[in-house]
Amino acid sequence: xxRADLTPDRRMDIVPVLPSLDFAQTSDFYRSxxxxxxxxxxxxxxxxxxxxxxxxxxxLTHDPGLCHxxxxxxxxxxxxxxxxxxRGRGIDVIRPSVQGPGxxxxxxxxxxxxxLIFADGLGxxxxxxxxxxxxxxxx
Numbered sequence: 374x375x376r377a378d379l380t381p382d383r384r385m386d387i388v389p390v391l392p393s394l395d396f397a398q399t400s401d402f403y404r405s406x407x408x409x410x411x412x413x414x415x416x417x418x419x420x421x422x423x424x425x426x427x428x429x430x431x432x433l434t435h436d437p438g439l440c441h442x443x444x445x446x447x448x449x450x451x452x453x454x455x456x457x458x459x460r461g462r463g464i465d466v467i468r469p470s471v472q473g474p475g476x477x478x479x480x481x482x483x484x485x486x487x488x489l490i491f492a493d494g495l496g497x498x499x500x501x502x503x504x505x506x507x508x509x510x511x512x
Contacts, residue, residue: 392432396420398484418432448491448493449491451493452478452491456470466481467481468480
């Protein structure tokens, strides 16, 4: 059996499936505060949102502990601008903007406790022109 070619020069997407206790609240938060759009998808326990080339998938759960134990890192070219925009909208940032190893970093939680880690920079693929996060947005 041949192994799949997973060398770095091959294009691939990795999409997290994150927990949500309530899709309406999750959708409202990510659309209103972070500039995502809900994708048309008809399934009672699964939801997809998108901002530019970034997709987040959510699976319905009844376990709040699962939400609090989950996190995702979201990279932007200028995370300080995102930080200022979110603070201006009254979003409670749980860890203020600090200088991390790769630049500015800050944290906040979505309505169900999922930890969102915002960091400076773009992933290697985006930096090489494989995606565009500027199509809609915060700021």
